[in-house]
Each structure stands twice: as structure tokens, then as C-alpha cells.
Amino acid sequence: MSISSAIKRISDSLPDGVELVAVSKFHPLEALREAYAAGQRAFGESRVQELTAKAPQMPADVRWHFIGHLQSNKVRQLMTVDVDTVQSVDSIKLLRLLDAEAARAGRKVNALMQLHVAREETKFGFTPDELIAELTPEVVDSLQAVTITGVMGMASNTDDETRVEADFGAIADTHRRLAQGVMAGRDYFRQISMGMSHDYHLALRHGATMVRVGTDIFGEREY
Numbered sequence: 001m002s003i004s005s006a007i008k009r010i011s012d013s014l015p016d017g018v019e020l021v022a023v024s025k026f027h028p029l030e031a032l033r034e035a036y037a038a039g040q041r042a043f044g045e046s047r048v049q050e051l052t053a054k055a056p057q058m059p060a061d062v063r064w065h066f067i068g069h070l071q072s073n074k075v076r077q078l079m080t081v082d083v084d085t086v087q088s089v090d091s092i093k094l095l096r097l098l099d100a101e102a103a104r105a106g107r108k109v110n111a112l113m114q115l116h117v118a119r120e121e122t123k124f125g126f127t128p129d130e131l132i133a134e135l136t137p138e139v140v141d142s143l144q145a146v147t148i149t150g151v152m153g154m155a156s157n158t159d160d161e162t163r164v165e166a167d168f169g170a171i172a173d174t175h176r177r178l179a180q181g182v183m184a185g186r187d188y189f190r191q192i193s194m195g196m197s198h199d200y201h202l203a204l205r206h207g208a209t210m211v212r213v214g215t216d217i218f219g220e221r222e223y
């Protein structure tokens with residue numbers, strides 16, 4: 001299937017209000033341009049160097065989402081680009097640093113707090129209880145350039161759909177607890193970014209507002 005027909009098929013299958021982020025990491029510019037021509041505007045990249053190389057070569061109305069692990073020594077470089085959302089904020093220290101570097105660069109950036117609910121050991125992110133304990137009003141109110149617009153997470157990499165659904169349920173539940181807690185009254189805290197090519201159909205059942213799809217659009221990546 002072509003990139004443009006994949007985008008149309010997936011977009012048409014998403015409920016109203018659910019945003020498709022096309023994960024273009026490791027794919028060449030021609031692939032991104034084909035997606036753009038099909039109407040796609042939100043793109044996800046996982047490496048700072050790759051995003052900062054691609055961004056200037058794409059139209060200015062692309063909304064870039066950073067979805068990979070962000071090392072502190074790369075934040076300043078990332079802020080040379082007009083990044084819409086950093087989806088992978090996995091510590092309060094990184095949140096504060098991102099805020100400082102965005103302010104320094106004169107940018108406004110959305111952030112999603114990354115949750116770790118999958119059973120894999122190596123994934124980054126807060127456990128639900130850690131995030132609820134660490135994201136205090138003091139932290140939220142101190143931000144100048146960053147807006148926390150929601151949470152992001154991945155389900156366990158397994159064929160066991162019960163487990164995958166439990167993980168998505170845990171992500172959505174953490175969003176709800178925060179929305180009723182520290183983020184109460186902050187209407188912009190509405191994003192639940194979860195679901196990839198193989199499991200976004202399950203994420204939608206649990207209230208995903210944003211899905212991150214790579215392989216189903218662009219085909220296999222070559223690492």
C-alpha cells in the first residue's frame with residue numbers, strides 16, 4: 001500500500017478528535033513529503049539529530065513530535081527546531097531543563113509525561129504512582145515555556161491482548177487521576193498518546209486521543 005493510501009485508511013478509521021502522529025523515524029525525506037502531500041501534518045521522530053536535520057527541509061506547518069528518549073545534553077539542540085510536542089518527558093529534571101531551554105530559545109513547547117506501565121524492564125518513564133507523587137503543583141506552576149498537555153505511554157510488547165489492554169487502561173487511569181488532581185481546571189491537559197501500528201486499535205478502546213503510527217504508514221524501518 002502506498003504511503004498516501006495508508007494515511008487515508010488510518011485517518012478514516014480514527015474517531016473524531018483523535019490525532020494521528022506519523023512516526024517517520026529512519027525514513028527518508030521523500031517518504032515524509034509523500035505523507036505531507038496526503039495531508040499529514042504531525043510527524044514523530046525519535047532522535048534529535050534526525051529531527052533537526054529533517055525539520056528545515058519540510059514545510060513550516062509540520063508539527064514535530066519528539067518521541068524518543070531525550071538526553072539532557074541534547075535538549076538545547078532540540079530547541080533549535082520549532083518542536084510542537086516532546087512526548088517523552090521521563091523525569092522532573094528533564095521537564096525543568098526543557099522548560100529552561102525552551103525559554104532560552106524563545107519557544108513554547110507542549111510536553112507529555114511518559115509513563116512506564118509495560119512489563120519490559122528497559123523502557124523509560126514514570127510509574128503511575130511516581131508521576132502522581134512527583135508532578136506537584138509547585139512543579140506545574142513553575143513552568144514558563146512548557147505546557148503539560150497530557151501523558152504518553154507504550155503497552156507491553158506481547159500478543160496477549162488482555163495485558164496490552166490492561167496497560168492502556170493504566171495509562172488512561174493515570175491521566176484521569178492527574179486531571180482530577182494536580183491538573184484539575186487545566187483544560188489543555190487532555191492528551192493520551194498511546195497506541196502504535198500493532199496495537200492502536202486497542203488503545204482507542206481506552207481513550208487514546210493521539211496514536212503514533214510508523215510501520216503501518218511507511219513500511220518497515222531499516223536500522
Ligand SMILES: *Cc1c(COP(=O)(O)O)cnc(C)c1O
Binds near residue numbers: 197216
Ligand atoms: C517507533 C515508535 C512508534 C511507532 O511504532 P510502529 O510500530 O512503527 O508504529 C511509536 N511510538 C514510539 C515511542 C516509537 O518509538
